[in-house]
Amino acid sequence: MLVLQQANAEFTAKDCRDLGFIKSQLFCSSCDTLGEYGLDELKDHCQECCQKDVESTGKLMVYPKAVLEVCTCKFGAYPQIQAFIKSDRPQKFPNLTIKYVRGLDPIVKLMDEAGNVKETLSITKWNTDTVQEFFETRLTKITDDDNYLLTNRV
Structure with a gap:
């Protein structure tokens, strides 16, 4: 019996670059639009490489x-x-x-x-x-x- 366990770990900057993403420049809101261009297969990897740009309330994060x-x-x-x-x-x-x-x-x-x-x-x-x-x-x-x-x- 083969059991696969999925780990939910964020990719490193190098991992993301190997996948074609630049982690420091990729916002998660961009990943949400991939389906509009027929690129749904990239969405999971994109989500692992993106930076959160919006809170769940839809309001931008503000920092001190x-x-x-x-x-x-x-x-x-x-x-x-x-x-x-x-x-x-x-x-x-x-x-x-x-x-x-x-x-x-x-x-x-x-x-x-x-x-x-x-x-x-x-x-x-x-x-x-x-x-x-x-x-x-x-x-x-x-x-x-x-x-x-x-x-x-x-």
Whole structure:
């Protein structure tokens, strides 16, 4: 007698790449649309490689902190990310940290209050406006009461 037991484990980034998916760029909502294109056979693997982009209520997850990580050596390849970082746009997000990591393509890490990484997203294909819009929708808004001293600089 042969008994097969299915394990419900998430695939690694390498497993997903071997299947043709880029784990850091794949949202689960994209997997839900595969049937519309006659690609139902890919759905199970897609679900194992995707990142949750929507809560069960249909509302986007909002996080209290984020880190944008990039290497300055990559600014030539990603001028839109350089434009965002060098502009005044990051100042609009006091809960956003820019971190320079040698050799790294641009990514965003979304974190909980304790600083635990909850989501990691590649932003290599995003334009400057998309980066700003993402932070406007996915980062917790800091109220003026919390930040009044920052606006009173001399």
